[in-house]
Amino acid sequence: MAGNTSVPGARVSARLLAIIGAFDDTHRVLRLSAIAERAHLTLPTAHRLVGELVDGRALERRADGTYVVGPLLWEVGLLAPVQAELRQIAEPFLHDVYAATLATVHLAVRDGDEVLYLDRMSGRASVPIVSRVGSRLPLYCTGVGKVLLAHAPPDVQQRVFASLRRITPHTITQPAVLGAQLERVRREDVASTVEEMSLGGCSLAVPVRRREAGGEPEVVAAIGVVVPSLKRDRQRLMGALQVAARGVGRILGA
Known part of the structure; x- marks a missing residue:
């Protein structure tokens, strides 16, 4: 019976999933006791599983x-459609953006109420940042996140607006201010942040749209760069991002 946790097999699978779910971006290395605690299992059960x-x-x-x-989870995770197809298509375009800007380049999608980073390219001259491939960050204080939040369903926006917290002194935590920013993102097709996620890092991001046959274009991802300042080369950065986003969207639609 699907969903019946009284079935022994279902109990075992649920426990195994709980153990895997104990790992996240801030808990990448765990001791057995921490796994048991986070998975709500007894220590002997956790040890066996x-x-x-x-x-x-x-x-x-x-x-x-x-x-x-x-390695098994990593290998299987790469087969997920959102990662396999999108990362494969976007990779050469991300290389083009990096070659043109030498900035840290991100490819990201919305995962629930967070932004999930599918790919990242950076070099020795790039700005130190907290994002990593596979990591999740808040939607409201990253460039790629603001693009995705601007085009997210109303219920997602409401939940995000209700849980704004300050990460740096520059993080936007006023719903009215954030709402006005998102309206501008939808109007201008570009989002930016200035030290909202990490001090010393500014971001610029644009949407990737996929057009289904006979339908309206849908925002499915965002491509962004992180630089020390947006006061210089903003137009050059935006141009490189827009070319890449259009290229990825064109192939996705085809």
Whole structure:
């Protein structure tokens, strides 16, 4: 019976998923006790199931006794349609943006109420930032996030507006101010931030649209750059992003 947790098999699968779900962007390395606590399992149960996941390469045990996500989960995760198709199509365009700007370049999608980073390119001259491939950050204080939030359903916007918190002294936490910014994003097709997510980092981002046959173009992703300042080269940065976004959208639509 689907969804019936009284079925032994369902209980085991739910526990295994809880263990995998214990890992996230801020909990990448965990000890067994932390896994058990975060998965709401007893220590003996967690020990047994974690051992099975290690044997299956879903988790990896380090020499110091801590655990990290294993190669199997990474390999399978890359097969997810949103990652496989979009990353493959976007990669050459991201390279073009990086070559033209030498800035950190992001490809991101909305995942629930957060922005999920699918790809990132950076070099030694890039601005230090907190995003990583596979990481999730708030929608309201990143360039790619604001693009995606501006085109998100009303219920997503309402939840985000209700939970604005200050990350840096420059983070926008007033719903009215953020709402006006999102309206401008929809009007001008570009979003920007100035040190809202991390000090010393400014971002510029544009939407990637896919047009289904006979339908209206839909925003499915965002491409952005992070630079020390937007006071110089803003138009050059925006031009490179727009060319890339149109190229990715054109191939997605085809």
